[in-house]
Amino acid sequence: MEKPAALAELVRVKARRDTVDLDYLRAARAAAENASQREIARVLALSQPAVNKILARARGIADLRPTFHGATPFEVAQRYSGGFIDRDQVIDELARWPYLPKPKADEFDDVWEPGEGTWYDVEEALQQGLIDGEIYEAAQLRRHAGKQ
Template sequence: MSQNVDPPRDEDLAGQLLRSKELVEVALLDYKRTLKAAHRQMTQVQMAKVLRLSQPAVAKALQRAAKVPDAVQGFGAASPHELCQRFAAGLIGREEVICELVAWPYRSAPKFNEFGELESDIAGTFIDVDNAVSFGLIDESIYEDVLKRLTA
């Protein structure tokens, strides 16, 4: 006897889609960081055996991994944006993302030149949090709670 199951509503499906995308992105960051850590203790040949890859494939993966910033000490991410990705992926809860965003050692706001072009990177600035709202990684209530706690 078959059961009728309602298809997911659009907002449920959209939430699952975003959560899945962020989970993949965060997992890739974690994998690359783990590759870098493993390389400090293992040879590429040893890593290749564990991963069931060729040594040249491991070498290429390590080249790509070298570009991934390490997590900031005391935090589970390299940027406020990544913290928000981890929240959107369901890996950390609401209170944890708020506490970490409040405690984050934000860099100064980026500078713009006379043409309105960015002269420095926005990563690690509070703009990461603004963008996280725009990208749907966190909602307005989280943003407002972070602002309240930062200004208290």
């Protein structure tokens, strides 16, 4: 079932906002390597405590993976949904991603947390409407073709 246009646009705008926020945090962290918090506060017209909070958030953000447009497959899908990369690029990156293997279930508990970097990121992106079923299938087919 296709989403109404207004809901699809809402998903796109949220993806844009989320990826721009990640870029902002990464840029702030990079700036802090060569500038003081006071200097950063001055150029951003913020208080130093506000910059400190931004940098605290930035510490938990992973860097982009080399040759990818995201730190996780989910972020790659967000960048596609937000219009930062095209369809061919998202399929290529989701197919090439070095996914972590699915953890083995504990013999006493079959519940597992997939974590970032597993194929679950792509499934979650599909469920949230960041990618469509055709992208999901194309990435999966290309991924498995590359393993042969």
